[in-house]
Amino acid sequence: xxxxxxxxxxxxxxxxxxxxxxxxxxxxxxxxxxxxxxxxxxxxxxxxxxxxxxxxxxxxxxxxxxxxxxxxxxxxxxxxxxxxxxxxxxxxxxxxxxxxxxxxxxxxxxxxxxxxxxxxxxxxxxxxxxxxxxxxxxxxxxxxxxxxxxxxxxxxxxxxxxxxxxxxxxxxxxxxxxxxxxxxxxxxxxxxxxxxxxxxxxxxxxxxxxxxxxxxxxxxxxxxxxxxxxxxxxxxxxxxxxxxxxxxxxxxxxxxxxxxxxxxxxxxxxxxxxxxxxxxxxxxxxxxxxxxxxxxxxxxxxxxxxxxxxxxxxxxxxxxxxxxxxxxxxxxxxxxxxxxxxxxxxxxxxxxxxxxxxxxxxxxxxxxxxx
Amino acid sequence: xxxxxxxxxxxxxxxxxxxxxxxxxxxxxxxxxxxxxxxxxxxxxxxxxxxxxxxxxxxxxxxxxxxxxxxxxxxxxxxxxxxxxxxxxxxxxxxxxxxxxxxxxxxxxxxxxxxxxxxxxxxxxxxxxxxxxxxxxxxxxxxxxxxxxxxxxxxxxxxxxxxxxxxxxxxxxxxxxxxxxxxxxxxxxxxxxxxxxxxxxxxxxxxxxxxxxxxxxxxxxxxxxxxxxxxxxxxxxxxxxxxxxxxxxxxxxxxxxxxxxxxxxxxxxxxxxxxxxxxxxxxxxxxxxxxxxxxxxxxxxxxxxxxxxxxxxxxxxxxxxxxxxxxxxxxxxxxxxxxxxxxxxxxxxxxxxxxxxxxxxxxxxxxxxxx
Numbered sequence: 052x053x054x055x056x057x058x059x060x061x062x063x064x065x066x067x068x069x070x071x072x073x074x075x076x077x078x079x080x081x082x083x084x085x086x087x088x089x090x091x092x093x094x095x096x097x098x099x100x101x102x103x104x105x106x107x108x109x110x111x112x113x114x115x116x117x118x119x120x121x122x123x124x125x126x127x128x129x130x131x132x133x134x135x136x137x138x139x140x141x142x143x144x145x146x147x148x149x150x151x152x153x154x155x156x157x158x159x160x161x162x163x164x165x166x167x168x169x170x171x172x173x174x175x176x177x178x179x180x181x182x183x184x185x186x187x188x189x190x191x192x193x194x195x196x197x198x199x200x201x202x203x204x205x206x207x208x209x210x211x212x213x214x215x216x217x218x219x220x221x222x223x224x225x226x227x228x229x230x231x232x233x234x235x236x237x238x239x240x241x242x243x244x245x246x247x248x249x250x251x252x253x254x255x256x257x258x259x260x261x262x263x264x265x266x267x268x269x270x271x272x273x274x275x276x277x278x279x280x281x282x283x284x285x286x287x288x289x290x291x292x293x294x295x296x297x298x299x300x301x302x303x304x305x306x307x308x309x310x311x312x313x314x315x316x317x318x319x320x321x322x323x324x325x326x327x328x329x330x331x332x333x334x335x336x337x338x339x340x341x342x343x344x345x346x347x348x349x350x351x352x353x354x355x356x357x358x359x360x361x362x363x364x365x366x367x368x369x370x371x372x373x374x375x376x377x378x379x380x381x382x383x384x385x386x387x388x389x390x391x392x393x394x395x396x397x398x399x400x401x402x403x404x405x406x407x408x409x410x411x412x413x414x415x416x417x418x419x420x421x422x
Numbered sequence: 423x424x425x426x427x428x429x430x431x432x433x434x435x436x437x438x439x440x441x442x443x444x445x446x447x448x449x450x451x452x453x454x455x456x457x458x459x460x461x462x463x464x465x466x467x468x469x470x471x472x473x474x475x476x477x478x479x480x481x482x483x484x485x486x487x488x489x490x491x492x493x494x495x496x497x498x499x500x501x502x503x504x505x506x507x508x509x510x511x512x513x514x515x516x517x518x519x520x521x522x523x524x525x526x527x528x529x530x531x532x533x534x535x536x537x538x539x540x541x542x543x544x545x546x547x548x549x550x551x552x553x554x555x556x557x558x559x560x561x562x563x564x565x566x567x568x569x570x571x572x573x574x575x576x577x578x579x580x581x582x583x584x585x586x587x588x589x590x591x592x593x594x595x596x597x598x599x600x601x602x603x604x605x606x607x608x609x610x611x612x613x614x615x616x617x618x619x620x621x622x623x624x625x626x627x628x629x630x631x632x633x634x635x636x637x638x639x640x641x642x643x644x645x646x647x648x649x650x651x652x653x654x655x656x657x658x659x660x661x662x663x664x665x666x667x668x669x670x671x672x673x674x675x676x677x678x679x680x681x682x683x684x685x686x687x688x689x690x691x692x693x694x695x696x697x698x699x700x701x702x703x704x705x706x707x708x709x710x711x712x713x714x715x716x717x718x719x720x721x722x723x724x725x726x727x728x729x730x731x732x733x734x735x736x737x738x739x740x741x742x743x744x745x746x747x748x749x750x751x752x753x754x755x756x757x758x759x760x761x762x763x764x765x766x767x768x769x770x771x772x773x774x775x776x777x778x779x780x781x782x783x784x785x786x787x788x789x790x791x792x793x
Contacts, residue, residue: 074459088445088458089494105491106476120476121492123460123788124773402495417494 076421080372080384081355083421086391089406090119090415096408098207098344098396099415100145103152105401106182109408109415110159112141118182130176130185134161135169138201139221144208148175148244155180160206160218163190168199171206171220171235175244191216191246194235195260198223203237207274207344209282215249216242217282221270226307229267232259237306239264239271239284239298253301265298267329269306273345273362273397283333285345285362288312289320291337295360295373295380296330305329311337334373334380341366344396344408347375351403352419361386363394363407370394370407391416447792451743451755452726454792457762460777461490461786467779469578469715469767470786471516474523476772477553480779480786481530483512489553501547501556505532506540509572510592515579519546519615526551531577531589534561539570542577542591542606546615562617565606566631569594574608578645578715580653586620587613588653592641597678600638603630608677610635610642610655610669624672636669638700640677644716644733644768654704656716656733659683660691662708666731666744666751667701676700682708705744705751712737715767715779718746722774723790732757734765734778741765741778762787 074087095112102108108128109117113136116128134142140162148156155178163172176188203221210216222229222237229237232255240262241252248262255263269292273285284296292312296304308321309329325331336342343363350357360373360380369388373380392411400406405418445458466483473479479499480488484507487499505513511533519527526549534543547559574592581587593600593608600608603626611633612623619633626634640663644656655667663683667675679692680700696702707713713733721728731744731751740759744751763782771777776789 074462085462087462089460089492091445091456091458101493104475104477105493105495107492119492121460121478121490122472122476122771122773123775123790124476124771400493400495402493404494406494419494 075390077387079386081353084418085421086387087417088414089417091413093413093415095410096395096413096415097142098144099398099406099408100147100157101401102147108145108157110142110145112136114142116142116145126182128178128185129183130188132161132174132188133164135164140169140201140204143204143206146208146210149210158208158216160208162204163193165197167197170194170197171204173208173218191244192218192240192242194220196234198225200224203270205271207272209274209276211276212280214244216244217264217274218242219268219271219274219284229269229306230308232256232263232266235260237268238266239268264300265302265304267304267306272343275345275347277347278349278358283345283347283360285342287341288335288339290315291339293336293339293342294332295334296332297378303329311335312339333378339366340364340371343394344398346397346399346405348399348405349403353403361397361405363397365393365395365410368392368394370397446761448758450757452724455789456792457758458788459785460788462784464784464786466781467766467784467786468513469515470769470777470779471518471528472772473518479516479528481513481516483507485513487513487516497553499549499556500554501559503532503545503559504535506535511540511572511575514575514577517579517581520581529579529587531579533575534564536568538568541565541568542575544579544589562615563589563611563613565591567605569596571595574641576642578643580645580647582647583651585615587615588635588645589613590639590642590645590655600640600677601679603627603634603637606631608639609637610639635671636673636675638675638677643714646716646718648718649720649729654716654718654731656713658712659706659710661686662710664707664710664713665703666705667703668749674700682706683710704749710737711735711742714765715769717768717770717776719770719776720774724774724776732768732776734768736764736766736781739763739765741768
């Protein structure tokens with residue numbers, strides 16, 4: 052007889068718990084919101100991308116591209132290009148092409164190893180149907196020159212509605228070369244998906260590096276389009292002077308000639324804060340917060356935050372909400388301050404939720420209105 | 423000038439928090455495990471199904487079918503059949519066909535309203551590519567007879583490797599009719615996907631209701647296949663006598679003639695616990711735990727739990743792990759006792775994680791080894 056009276060069995064290793072919260076609730080200007088950890092165990096995550104159909108991609112800086120689904124499966128995608136994973140370099144941004152549902156193509160940015168060091172590169176590739184590998188990978192942009200060291204690669208890639216790509220590029224620690232139009236250092240570039248240069252790009256004169264859109268950036272690690280399709284960026288300053296900009300074609304954003312920051316030595320940088328022919332930032336932080344990823348919310352899930360800019364702080368461990376009215380930022384709200392470590396990327400999900408990656412926690416979080 | 427010194431801004435509604443856990447850790451016989459809440463805000467969820475590609479479906483008893491993706495989008499699927507949502511009836515089980523990747527077909531069980539009350543029904547339908555609606559829905563099984571009242575509909579549907587479907591059916595509170603082979607009350611049936619009856623089904627004699635596989639069940643609300651493809655079920659007893667069975671073709675599992683339970687009045691039921699021609703349960707609970715969904719783990723993620731049976735308790739708020747050796751259950755471990763309210767469904771995810779639905783919390787949880 053196989054019968055067993057279970058009621059008299061001893062429970063093994065019984066986990067007793069008070070049944071506490073599985074998500075955290077925070078008060079915000081949009082009312083109470085719930086922050087739920089969706090993915091954990093990530094190793095220095097850098098970017099998250101949402102795919103049509105509802106799955107996600109996450110880059111880890113050391114060179115892994117992960118595919119995640121709702122059922123909790125995590126696949127490491129094969130065929131990612133080799134990266135120079137040191138300092139701030141590695142596998143950086145990932146974005147699904149606007150036509151991903153048809154093409155299954157994604158864009159990656161990364162620090163590509165080369166003679167003399169590394170440079171920021173952009174690749175496009177097809178994600179196989181089973182998400183196991185990248186196929187038909189083409190490198191469509193390589194920053195020049197290649198520079199040694201591990202600082203200021205940028206980089207984010209944003210696809211405009213016209214199919215052209217904005218790519219944000221740091222100055223690799225070569226500050227004055229952010230003004231040198233013969234290089235890609237400290238620039239925003241605009242390229243076509245096949246790597247060619249759009250014919251309506253601005254003209255920076257003879258000898259200019261191909262693809263320049265705007266110059267004089269320090270290290271823009273966040274970028275997003277607003278509802279009108281205009282580019283916004285956020286860049287690291289020095290000891291101060293992190294900037295929000297809205298880069299326009301052919302303009303000069305001033306680094307290192309004008310800045311609201313000071314050198315880490317405490318000495319002033321450049322010529323001050325204003326100069327003819329150079330643009331003022333939309334807003335800036337001093338001291339710096341070490342801003343990384345950026346999102347501009349549609350308001351689909353958070354109507355009160357429609358059009359506002361969200362930026363992750365690596366240094367101060369919070370998500371900044373910048374109250375935006377048209378071209379202006381009128382105030383800042385610090386969200387979740389101290390609760391999550393080193394916010395690396397900030398995105399809007401397809402349903403309008405706010406998502407962020409915490410490098411320190413190795414985790415991906417979703418923010419929704421509390422029930 | 424649009425400039426604003428953000429460092430001096432007042433943060434609005436700043437949510438300070440200690441950065442506590444977003445998931446709960448429990449000690450178990452497989453070591454520490456983490457229970458993460460993946461979905462919240464569900465209204466009386468009944469079943470969860472995993473789709474190839476990584477998305478999920480969840481039934482809510484009142485008649486909603488939800489499609490969920492990793493990006494947190496929750497779509498209500500249109501085209502679900504009308505259900506009699508009262509008592510224990512409503513929209514019940516959901517399972518993806520084994521060939522879903524090609525066919526996109528799913529199976530649903532539900533209490534279908536009809537003259538005289540309701541009966542358990544099984545439908546197959548195609549989930550549209552955008553998951554917005556069910557297409558080409560066919561009702562492939564209807565329990566007979568239709569009975570009034572809201573008790574004991576069952577029901578789970580399990581697809582065997584040969585493409586036939588096991589469906590577990592409660593006795594609608596008509597206890598003695600679980601022995602009446604002219605009805606589907608208190609039976610397990612086996613049907614083909616087109617609603618026809620497999621030619622190798624057992625023979626219950628002239629006048630038997632079509633499709634019978636085994637008889638004498640009370641209210642089986644959990645079912646799963648083991649690695650050998652054999653069916654296991656779990657059924658509600660009365661005040662005691664919840665049973666785990668391994669229903670074999672043509673067998674009689676005894677309700678209400680033999681049972682280890684007593685009536686809610688405290689009086690004995692039937693003829694005792696044993697009778698010639700009637701099967702003993704693999705194991706039973708007395709007092710009852712009100713068992714619902716069941717999973718048998720592959721061991722992919724929890725090697726120490728390979729082949730073990732997991733059952734959710736609605737009444738005692740825990741997940742039961744039944745240590746299984748072949749056809750025997752040798753001991754029980756009570757997992758997460760008291761931490762989650764009314765466990766309704768228990769499943770293995772495609773990567774081997776353990777998942778469960780809490781009806782009381784309105785939430786879906788994933789269980790993985792703690793990092």
